[in-house]
Amino acid sequence: MIQTIPVTEITAQSGLELLTNDEIKQLSKDTNGEQYLLLKKCILAVLNSGEATDDIYHVHQQLNSFDIEIIQLNKGLKLKIYNAPESAFVDGKMIQGLHQQVFSVLRDIVFLKQELEFNSRIDFKTKNGISNAIFHILRNAEAFRIGADPNMVVCWGGHSIPHHEYKYTKDVGYRLGLRNLSIITGCGIGAMKGPMKGALVGHSKQRVCDGRYVGITEPGIIAAESPNPIVNELIIMPDIEKRLEAFVRLGHGFVVFPGGAGTAEEILYILGILLNPKNKDIPFPLIFTGPIEAKAYFEQIDNFIGKTLGQEAQAKYQIIIDDPIAVAKATQQGIDEVRQYRKLKQDAYHYNWQLEIDWDFQEEFIPTHANMSQLDLKLDQPNHLLAANLRKAFSGIVAGNIKEQGIEEVKKHGPYQLFGDKEVMQSMDALLRSFIDQGRMKLEQKDYKPCFEIQ
Structure with missing residues (x-):
């Protein structure tokens, strides 16, 4: 049985969490509305940080007794929280990092619903509109450091990885931290936590006091992948597509560690963007890496990319095995090229405006059985569009594994059915x-049962 703290109160620590009376009303438990339930789920997920689980029902089983109440004060804002997990407290006081993340959740949910969805200047139905909306969300979260040289490294990889792979992610993170590079991940455990933990040590040795450990998540996945304890900037995007775009707009270099379906989705997403002819001259450091035991893993990834997207896609990345120093040096060199390019083009260091992202990578994909079975997984289309469809297929598999909507869909209708060219499907x-x-x-x-069937 999960131990809880019956009642606790925490107050906002910055002006970003000030709310209007209408905003408080929308988030009131008396309404029991969509925003309130979303806020409640996301805050509970944050308070379960540190739990080594990807089972959404670990969080959901706590929802009936868990509750939040927003109280407006003349000095600011207070949250009254009922039956929070005891693991989120020390001597009866909420851990400061979790305190901050709780209000990050409130900030992002309120901003999305009140400032973006009802803002006539924001159009979620166009390419530019979505990129502008992502910029607004990141700016509101204070994710931009104006005047700072490029130094943000996005690290992708699986949450379910063996110990030797986790150790390797820490070793790479350490070498990145020694070079004053900050880390962005999906904010969960495994390959999302390791680089942050390693960079934290590297920053400490270099006496870097403002190291950044940015975790970018979305409501559908946060309950299964609670933010890890190293995250000092939590950002919640509206859905997986906007989360992925936030990574590529905010990051300057990319390092991919071994992972599962989610990592494959991320790889296909970025390769699809880089295969767009409009992006061919934009420097974009992309490195696949792992310990010596992961050599066969990346050979299989490389083989899959070669058979589906071809040599052009394979030329977009380099594979470095069992050499954290070489990874850090290559990443730094790539970021230096990014800086020179953006300086030449007078493009912002803090947001990659020049990168062309097609609508196929921006439109929210809902993984229903009909949508999954109708994906175009054939070779007779431009490679960047095949990458977009393959990305959606892997995204649906992720949903069927760990997201509430996908799990329930598979329970109700059975495994997703995927169709396509024989070579692609094999x-x-x-x-x-x-x-x-x-x-x-x-x-x-x-007792894992696949949530998919390849036809």
């Missing part, structure tokens, strides 16, 4: 089966 099936064999789909995989 390559995809081999890759997914290897993820299952290596325990990369979920943390608890003893």
